[in-house]
Amino acid sequence: MKRISVFLVLVFMLSFFLSFSASAAIQSEISVFIDGNKIAFEAPPTMENGTTLVPMRKIFEEQGATMKYEATTKTVTAVKDTITIKYQIGAKTATKNGKSISLAVPGMIIKSSTFVPLRFVSEALGSSVGWEGSSKTITISSANKISAEVFEVIDGDTVKLKYKGLNGDETTESFRLIGVDTPETDQTIGEEPYGTEATNFTKAKLQVGTKVLVEFDVDERDQYGRVLGYVYLMDGTFFNARLVSEGYAKFVTFPPNVRWVELFKHLQTIARNDERGLWSLTGDTGGDSVPGSTPPNSEGNVIISDVNAVNETITVKNNGTSDINLKGWKVVSVTGNQTYVFSDYTLKAGLTVTLVSGADAKSETGKIVWTTKNIWNNREADPAQLFDATGALVSEVK
Structure with missing residues (x-):
């Protein structure tokens, strides 16, 4: 009887270890989204001294660049519009339109696949690059953006920004962040759990005077006249995504503005599983419930x-x-x-x-x-x- 008990304990411990290892492996994987699309690389991205390296051809071509590779010299030449990038694998410098760029970590060959620094390639091609550390997710946006300055934070997902209009005059308008919904703080309709925390988070990250970039989608305004936008910090951080990733907002769709829907779904799943932010209040890490609401309409009722x-x-x-x-x-x-x-x-x-x-x-x-x-x-x-x-x-x- 004792032998059977010991055997069962060992089986349980082994199962737990394998399950934990598999979970840890999933969490360690780096996900990359370019303009809303999750990229499937032929070999998984890897991290070297804080720099993410990805398969070379995929990262260039997914951003619209044509690429030529000279195997004998291990030199890549990529062209997109007026941009020409030249780089020799293993070197710590590259050139963009003839100007030298230093690389913190050089490109390298790993198991017969050629890897290059993701941030270097993307920023050299004119894209914004953001990193969500808690979900190990990288966002790359190549869309055109306007420059703006934070004038006021209304709540967690609405801010007033100053920017120059088409006529060159400076204007101040309310911007509603697309794809995210933070809990309400309006006392007239009742404050929702985690509403104050979400608003304070936005105020801390988007302080008055902060310079930001704004990307638009299909429709520019909502029914209330607010401008609809995706907001980026100057270091490339995708703020809409940060709200979802850290559990300050839940993902919500605003058709036809759905460019980043798959990213928001991905980030919400991880935040919910990790019980971050508002998801720590539900008491149900496996479901899709939101504080104060009924679980999803899974049966189509x-x-x-x-x-x-x-x-x-x-x-x-x-x-x-x-x-x-x-x-x-x-x-x-x-x-x-x-x-x-x-x-x-x-x-x-x-x-x-x-x-x-x-x-x-x-x-x-x-x-x-x-x-x-x-x-x-x-x-x-x-x-x-x-x-x-x-x-x-x-x-x-x-």
Whole structure:
């Protein structure tokens, strides 16, 4: 009996060790996202003295550069638009348009694959490079950006920035960070858990006078007139991503501005598993729940049952057998890029709730006023989408 017990203990310890080792291996992998796309390298990225090295051809070509490699001299020449980069593998210097650039760590050949410093290549090609240490994730953005200066932080995901408009005049406007949603701090609707922490984090990182870069997506403004943007610190840090990575915000979609959706999903999964920030409050590290909301609509019980563009109404129905709290859920008019976010509203099993809009909109039992402005486009197709509190699309009517 003792031998069996000892054997079982050893089996358990071995299983635990193997599981821990596998988990540690996954955590040690470096993920690279370029303009929203996760890059699959033929050999995994590696870290040498704080510098990330990646397979050479992939990192050049994914950023639109054409590359030639001279095997006899181990020299690579890459061209993108007006930029020409020349580098000899193993050297600690390279040239960009004839000007010398020093490398902290040289390129090298590892197991027959040629690796080069990721940051050197990307920045030489004109991209912004960010590093999320807690999730071991690198972001590379090649999109055009404007320069701006922080004027005021409204809350965790909204800031006022000063920048020069197309006419050259300086202007100050509110910017809503795309793809992220920090807990509310508005006392009139009730402060949400971790709202103050998120706002304070943004204030600490985006202090008044801080210089930033802003990248845009498809739509420039939301229904409130705020500018929609991705904000970068001057060292390349992607601030929208930092909020999700550190658990100060949850990922949310703003169609059609979805360039970095896969990155935000990736960062949220890691933050949730690590119980960082607001995810430490849920008590459920394995689910997708958000503080104050109902778990996701995994069984498809909550759907859009009707959209009436003429009457300016959209109806959401709970086909399930349990009541659903819709706090944090969103209804989106895709064509107009207009969004309604549910507050603390419980949709009873088998019942519906209708969002009404337009000049004659009135609240009554089972009806909520979205806005007194028109939402639904009667002249062309205007798909309606319903997202749960995690930002997952759960229902759509086209």
